[in-house]
Amino acid sequence: MMELTTDLKREMFWTMLLARRLDERAWLLHRQGKIAFHISGIGHEAAQVGAVFALRRGFDWVVPYYRDLALLLGLGYTPRDFMLALMGKRGERTSGARQMPSHWSFKAMNVVSHSSPVATQALHAAGIGLAIKRRGEERIVFTSTGEGSTSEGEWYEAVNWAAVHRLPVVFNVQNNQYAISEPASRQMAVSGAAERACGMGLKGVSVDGMDAPACHRAFLEVFDHVRSGAGPAVIETCVYRITPHSSDDDDRSYRSREEVEHYKQNDCLPRAEKALGLEPELVEELERKAKAMVDDAVAFALSAPDPDGPEAAYPVYAEDVRDA
């Protein structure tokens, strides 16, 4: 088993921490009426850093979904970028403030733009995998969705393509047990997405998504497998959505407070602090640094201008593309 270096442990924890503090600030800004919408990744961070630090960042391709804040931070997306997106301000880097927040795109790091309709991007990942294979390259494609989204036909179609053509695609299913209000039992009659994969002819793995080092190990192994040309894989990270689905949701109508509390006790962030063996002084220092960065990002975005309304007119076609 590969030992994590001290630097990597620190980097993983830092990314989780920064994601958490940014995410918490987003909820606060929403309560203060300073932003209109937030969709949270709280509870998913360990799984995402496990994935991103096992990737060859900037080489492999990433087709993410809306909860992937920690994953994106691991790829170099910044707190300022995130705050600009939350506030829909000029200079927003994923869509020029056209998309809702957390709809990623980051071409410099091979992160592909995705829409809101869930699972649609799984097919794009298969297509990217097809093109990589055709070029005979060593890259892999990582794509993610929630467990509810695996009910969509397009998700099956993508997994099937990848399996039939043995494409270098890793389908990560972040199983947080709910699709808005619906429990996973309303989406599948099997135990999880890894079991779904078995019948489709590809490798299926399930891992405790709240255990950062375990996730990192599992992703390394799966990425090696896929990179070696052995075909695609489904890897399910079992997490829990600590927050309501989004700032528009009220989760009290469909799950008990006791249940949520239970999972908060198992929070992946303090677990990572222990499992990665970080010194308390270091954690304090990182906390201070995170707070300073979040404060800076909020101030920066608050003072940034809105886009001009007429910017909405373009770019409809490739010929209209211009610099922001």
Next chain:
Amino acid sequence: MPEMTLIEAVRQALDEELARDERVLVIGEDVGRRGGVFRATQGLLEKYGEERVIDSPLAEASIVGVGVGAALYGMRPVCEIQFADFIHMAFNQVVNEAARMCYRSNGEWTLPMVIRAPYGGGIGGGIYHSQSVEAFYAHVPGLKVVIPSNPKDAKGLLKAAIRDPNPVMFFEPKKGYRLIRGEVPEGDYSVPIGPAHVSREGTDLSVFAYGMMHHYALQAAAQAGAEGISVEVVDLRTLLPVDRQSILASVRKTGKALIVHEDNLTGGYGAEVAAILAEEAFGDLDAPVMRLCAPDVPGIPFSHAMQEWVMPNPQKILGAIRRLARF
């Protein structure tokens, strides 16, 4: 008459139809425990049970396709698509299956079903939670397409849709869900699918609109009235079948037509209304037909400033009314 919001009227219609007819089912994402993400189905699971108010898997093609199957077997499904933007995943089931069932079986099979979806922008929903999709479906014979603009019509038209023997697309202006209030008659009533409604009488020009834009058109017309321009407002309500007679009757009276929708211009529903006027009311027109629509961009951006630039609103409608009145 009790006053209520548009969404309350939708909920009442569903509630009363579930109570009236055992065959009625409600199918969709989060419609049960959660009562719908907009609360259109709140309380229905508790009242009618999981067998009739069904939390579906997250798969729109299945919501419509399973609805088709249930209707074939004699149920009366009301399928909810959480946002109209996600109905594209079910396009094939609507257009190839539901719409063509009666024709392709020479009438052997018909489909009494409703597909409900909140549509429209102005709510900060960005490109994928703001779309208007009516033009796609108004192009498809075999479907009926209905868009209410107020609580009374929402309840009456939804009841008519549930009782209709055909597939009915029922698009609800989500921005108006809580914003638009109005009186709703007590007891059982329905509003027929088909006829448009003259919601304000006038003599200088006619404004044709539906859904949220009809609500805005009334506001603009009131303002224009204060400026001495007499505006007639026609709420189209049913887009398919189109009510030619009401459209023509209004323009024969006023001689001028402004069509407003928040869907983008090219190939939008307004083109059909304009074509009807060009074909059948050419001699009655005192000015070119005018359309006020969203520009031809692929979506309504998240940024508030950009959203406002794209969306028609009462002020922009008033501007168009003034220009047309001056012509």
